[in-house]
Amino acid sequence: MALVVQKYGGSSVANAELIKNVALKVVESARAGNKVVAVVSALGDTTDDLITKARQLCDSPPDRETDALLATGEQMSSALLAIAICNLGEKAISLHGSQIGIKTDGVYTKAKITQIEGSRIKAALDEGNIVVIAGFQGVTDDEELTTLGRGGSDTTAVALAAELGADYCEIFTDVEGVFSADPRLEPKARLLPVVSYEEMLEMASSGAKVLQLRSVEYGRNYKVELHVRSSFSTNPGTIVKEESFSMEKAIVSAVTHNDSEAKVTIMGVPDKPGIAARVFGKLAENEINVDMILQNVSQSGHSDISFTINEEDIDKARQVMDSLVKELKAKGTDFDTEIARVTLVGAGMKSHPGIAAKMFEVLASNGINIEMISTSSIKVSCVIRKAQIGSAVRELHEAFGLEKNV
Amino acid sequence: MALVVQKYGGSSVANAELIKNVALKVVESARAGNKVVAVVSALGDTTDDLITKARQLCDSPPDRETDALLATGEQMSSALLAIAICNLGEKAISLHGSQIGIKTDGVYTKAKITQIEGSRIKAALDEGNIVVIAGFQGVTDDEELTTLGRGGSDTTAVALAAELGADYCEIFTDVEGVFSADPRLEPKARLLPVVSYEEMLEMASSGAKVLQLRSVEYGRNYKVELHVRSSFSTNPGTIVKEESFSMEKAIVSAVTHNDSEAKVTIMGVPDKPGIAARVFGKLAENEINVDMILQNVSQSGHSDISFTINEEDIDKARQVMDSLVKELKAKGTDFDTEIARVTLVGAGMKSHPGIAAKMFEVLASNGINIEMISTSSIKVSCVIRKAQIGSAVRELHEAFGLEKNV
Secondary structure (H helix, E strand, O other): OOEEEEEEOHHHHOOHHHHHHHHHHHHHHHHOOOEEEEEEOOOOOHHHHHHHHHHHHOOOOOHHHHHHHHHHHHHHHHHHHHHHHHHOOOOEEEEOHHHHOEEEOOOOOOOOEEEEOOHHHHHHHHOOOEEEEEOOEEEOOOOOEEEOOOOHHHHHHHHHHHHHOOOEEEEEEOOOOOEOOOOOOOOOOOEOOEEEHHHHHHHHHOOOOOOOHHHHHHHHHOOOOEEEEEOOOOOOOEEEEOOOOOOOOOOOOEEEEEOOEEEEEEEEEEOOOOHHHHHHHHHHHOOOOEEEEEEOOOEOOEEEEEEEEEHHHHHHHHHHHHHHHHHHOOOEEEEEOOEEEEEEEOHHHHHOOOHHHHHHHHHHHOOOOOOEEEEEOOEEEEEEEHHHHHHHHHHHHHHOOOOOOO | OOEEEEEEOHHHHOOHHHHHHHHHHHHHHHHOOOEEEEEEOOOOOHHHHHHHHHHHHOOOOOHHHHHHHHHHHHHHHHHHHHHHHHHOOOOEEEEOHHHHOEEEOOOOOOOOEEEEOOHHHHHHHHOOOEEEEEOOEEEOOOOOEEEOOOOHHHHHHHHHHHHHOOOEEEEEEOOOOOEOOOOOOOOOOOEOOEEEHHHHHHHHHOOOOOOOHHHHHHHHHHOOOEEEEEOOOOOOOEEEEOOOOOOOOOOOOEEEEEOOEEEEEEEEEEOOOOHHHHHHHHHHHOOOOEEEEEEOOOEOOEEEEEEEEEHHHHHHHHHHHHHHHHHHOOOEEEEEOOEEEEEEEOHHHHHOOOHHHHHHHHHHHOOOOOOEEEEEOOEEEEEEEHHHHHHHHHHHHHHOOOOOOO
């Protein structure tokens, strides 16, 4: 008897028919002899609708109340899924963050899980229940409601799978799995049957939206095998697991892109030790994730520092940068939202130098200018103009032969 | 500085504009120097919508999951109201049942409050917050979510007012206060400026929907003065408080009606001791509230027992009665949903005999047949045909001169 954690995203439970479909999938797994824990996101666009409601009342709603508001979405969907499962004749109970002790830090809207108490879930499973968990949320030690940020239900699912010692964690979504590129930009994109944690981490951090970055980190750290599958088919999807010798090692597995970042530049800062630490320290204090960083060569004792952030952090970043400009006596800041990032990811890159050079050549030969570059052992990332992202993805997918079953 | 608990019903917070209106009322009270605790119901028709959603998934959704589902409604509205208050520049936090320790028994969908822990609210008030509470819900000792049944937010408000030692509890609703009859049936109905707890109890239990029965009981038991007011005006409304010598004592204060009850009859039960106890004991076990009871005179060792219940309990009552018929070897049951109840309520009745006789006469002279009668020291209730309820209310309102300021 396997213990399986399943996660169903909002588009998989957007209406009554879809909830029934999910209930059926959960029950099928249970009837096949598995103990099943189902983690569920808020129905369809509920989270966005709630944010809209909050903004109608206040331009910048307090984070604490935003989290209390958003947490209701998954509490609702988890109860509804439990009801739909009961209707199929199986025992089911819904449990939310405070009931099962998903403890988080106190950073509202972006909380991190600090501890999970699995005993109540285990007891419920032992009593023959299918357990439905409200994803995306937890509570602080003071019982304050927190949410884990976008895609947080994935993290809930993987963290639970780790805590419960599940055999694997199935992430059901509205796509068939992980592809060699976004199929909306590149119709020839190929489904990847197996991807290593490291590749998936790079893909998630460079724009692949199918799995949330933190959930992949959790999976890697606790060795939880992830199965990314469609809730609308019975196909096996993509398995994310540890790299092994037997694993097919493509030099380049996928080309990912991210067009929801902005490039921020702080200009004319004094070129002396500690400045960069001050800039990025202050951004970190304000919970702004910085991705790529570029520091220009010093000119007459001053330099420019550029970095990329998520678009949603722009307002907060503007405030931080304004105060930094004053503090550092810098010349000013620039916010550029017309950028995008294209990334090649592949576990095989480690042993194949020259991938970056070929990437730059492909982009250049298609008239695409590279503004920033970032590399790791298994990825190369370039910031380009947003308007060129579609052709960049397609040209790279073609040039590296990703549509073929290499 | 007064401590005030305010309660806002669902129709008072049905959309963003109305929530802003409520926020303004809350803030006005705070700026007038009061410490304010606002208890809020789910937005508009949220509770009904959630029940509909649950029924789309399951004909009889499990009570536990129904409560987990319904509890989200008030959690949502309390966060939204806190956000709207913050937008007006005042500090506000929302708190729900498990955070403030509103403990209940484990009777899902109809739970009773067993204990309230006021310390967290008091601390929040002392920190200068307006505190917004999710009404209608609590948690058991095992942190299971429960709801208090229809109108439960009134009970939450009054129970909190009692626990916190509030100066009074304002119940804001979509009507101007308590009237001498339902203004929809009797346009000449008069607003009652002051009503005693006892009168309000009789009115609530006999069909006046403006306050939930249990909240009035709480108010009486803990001497919490209730102000029933409109959230759409600044009128003082109706004050519900202890009867005092100075209080205007109308012989008859109001005529109320209830057209959502059914009359249940179990026929041909053996006329021996213990039968009634068995019938009503079993109904109580199943959490079915019985109101009026009538036992016919025994004929050949058998009798009929009739009683009234809420329409919403009919399905459950049918099951209970079927098993009782078998157990008691009774002749059968009859369910009559075409009944209604009309009631005269007045604190002055105690010292004025003859009210009942006049009531029967008024009904008879208007061709209205009386099927069951129930009296207390301050009320007389008659079950009649549902189709005649409008004329019964109007004729009694006229005959007892209720439109005049007696």
